[in-house]
Amino acid sequence: MAERDARCRQLGGDAERRSAVARANDSGLERVSAEARSKVCIYPGCERPAVPPDPRGGPQPAFCDLEEHNALSAHQERRRLEDESEAGTR
Numbered sequence: 001m002a003e004r005d006a007r008c009r010q011l012g013g014d015a016e017r018r019s020a021v022a023r024a025n026d027s028g029l030e031r032v033s034a035e036a037r038s039k040v041c042i043y044p045g046c047e048r049p050a051v052p053p054d055p056r057g058g059p060q061p062a063f064c065d066l067e068e069h070n071a072l073s074a075h076q077e078r079r080r081l082e083d084e085s086e087a088g089t090r
């Protein structure tokens with residue numbers, strides 16, 4: 001019974017996450033700004049909050065307000081980290 005209970009909770013969490021994404025995609029601006037506070041920069045190792053979405057609309061940036069944190073630099077940093085971990089296993 002305990003196992004079944006755990007699975008139910010997992011499914012619930014997943015559905016919650018999916019509905020959060022759906023809400024971010026529609027243009028309910030008030031709700032989006034509430035979520036923006038919990039959104040964190042996706043740059044590897046960065047835990048700064050992501051910049052809030054433009055009040056006139058548009059998707060919320062996935063990065064914080066640091067200029068060097070953008071899609072390109074994040075990609076490069078991820079590759080650098082991958083190289084490093086590969087070098088460590090060798």
Ligand SMILES: [Zn+2]
Nearest residue numbers: 041046064069
């Ligand atoms: Zn950042």
